[in-house]
Amino acid sequence: MSEEALEGFRAAVLADTGLQRRLRGLGRDEFLRQAVAAAAELGHDLSVEEVEAALRGARSEWLERWI
Amino acid sequence: MDLVDLAGWTPARVRVEAGAPEVEWVYTGGERFTDPFFEQTIERVLRDPFSLLFRQRTPIETLSDAALIPGLEPRGFVFHVSRCGSTLVAQMLASCRRFLVLSEPSPVDAVLRAPVVRSTRVAWLRRLLSVLGRPPEREGALFVKFDSWSVLHLDLVAEAFPATPWIFLYRDPLEVLVSLLRHSGVHGVPGALPPELFGLAPAELPDLSREEYVARVLERICEAALAHADDPRGLFVDYRRLPGFVLDRLPRHLGLELAEAELQRMSEVARLDAKNPALRFEPRSATAVPPEVARVARQLAPLYERLEAAAC
Numbered sequence: 001m002s003e004e005a006l007e008g009f010r011a012a013v014l015a016d017t018g019l020q021r022r023l024r025g026l027g028r029d030e031f032l033r034q035a036v037a038a039a040a041e042l043g044h045d046l047s048v049e050e051v052e053a054a055l056r057g058a059r060s061e062w063l064e065r066w067i
Numbered sequence: 068m069d070l071v072d073l074a075g076w077t078p079a080r081v082r083v084e085a086g087a088p089e090v091e092w093v094y095t096g097g098e099r100f101t102d103p104f105f106e107q108t109i110e111r112v113l114r115d116p117f118s119l120l121f122r123q124r125t126p127i128e129t130l131s132d133a134a135l136i137p138g139l140e141p142r143g144f145v146f147h148v149s150r151c152g153s154t155l156v157a158q159m160l161a162s163c164r165r166f167l168v169l170s171e172p173s174p175v176d177a178v179l180r181a182p183v184v185r186s187t188r189v190a191w192l193r194r195l196l197s198v199l200g201r202p203p204e205r206e207g208a209l210f211v212k213f214d215s216w217s218v219l220h221l222d223l224v225a226e227a228f229p230a231t232p233w234i235f236l237y238r239d240p241l242e243v244l245v246s247l248l249r250h251s252g253v254h255g256v257p258g259a260l261p262p263e264l265f266g267l268a269p270a271e272l273p274d275l276s277r278e279e280y281v282a283r284v285l286e287r288i289c290e291a292a293l294a295h296a297d298d299p300r301g302l303f304v305d306y307r308r309l310p311g312f313v314l315d316r317l318p319r320h321l322g323l324e325l326a327e328a329e330l331q332r333m334s335e336v337a338r339l340d341a342k343n344p345a346l347r348f349e350p351r352s353a354t355a356v357p358p359e360v361a362r363v364a365r366q367l368a369p370l371y372e373r374l375e376a377a378a379c
Binding site for chain 2: 010013014020023024025026028031032035051054055058059062
């Protein structure tokens with residue numbers, strides 16, 4: 001996975017409330033589709049599998065930081 | 068951090084152990100905190116892939132900026148000895164849509180126990196609750212149910228919020244002991260919280276039985292509350308007075324006027340299991356008490372008498 005692409009995308013989303021609204025409240029599959037499309041529009045090359053991996057990583061990190 | 072960027076975001080965690088203190092924000096939007104515990108609502112929100120993937124961390128100083136949009140001033144605090152109906156009280160209050168009830172929010176615990184000077188903790192607590200108290204919709208009063216050990220910081224909480232009334236819920240120590248030994252909370256596991264919090268040196272832990280450790284924790288919690296027994300803002304309430312207390316005396320103590328429909332909803336909630344509202348509440352049947360539990364409980368009997376004497 002391109003950490004650089006993911007971090008660039010994350011930063012872009014957090015800076016853009018319109019983009020945030022586009023990605024909120026979606027089911028997992030639709031979120032993956034929208035995230036990949038939005039990333040591409042911003043010039044970040046991310047695949048569905050990479051976003052899925054990022055979600056798994058985010059879940060693990062949340063749990064680990066709790067322990 | 069632009070304040071607009073944080074509209075709808077909740078400070079879900081505060082980390083102060085290592086390096087620069089930071090806040091972890093989770094987008095919660097208009098989600099109401101109606102689950103038995105703060106953390107459960109955060110977990111529910113994190114099922115949204117957006118909230119999970121796009122959490123953000125900021126220096127704790129961001130709370131100062133965010134608090135420029137002030138939230139509700141706390142209307143009441145709930146302290147407790149644990150296993151004494153505090154979640155029931157929180158759930159009954161949360162059944163009123165105009166109330167925002169934060170039940171054992173971990174960021175508050177982190178701030179209270181942060182290894183920084185007291186004045187900093189007081190300031191952080193005020194800002195944190197101001198941000199947590201920003202009502203998503205219609206909620207007109209903020210209540211906080213603290214972790215049981217937070218009463219050890221009651222003086223700090225009172226300094227931060229000198230006008231906020233509070234209650235301390237307690238129960239026969241034998242029943243609390245039995246419950247904690249059956250299903251332990253974090254404070255019932257030796258070493259899970261810093262032993263110094265309960266006046267213990269780490270070296271003392273191996274010499275204490277589990278029963279003695281839990282009894283020591285309960286003793287410190289109750290003593291901390293009793294140190295404030297003369298505070299006119301405080302009220303000591305025995306578990307046996309629930310749920311009726313929440314319907315009559317508590318509203319007066321907190322200066323609340325409840326509509327008939329709200330009282331009705333509260334009564335309905337009182338019939339449910341507070342920690343699992345999908346189930347009806349069923350009192351546990353009495354079980355045989357092991358001799359060691361009975362022994363340490365007897366040592367706590369004088370403390371229980373003092374709590375009873377302080378009670379309303």
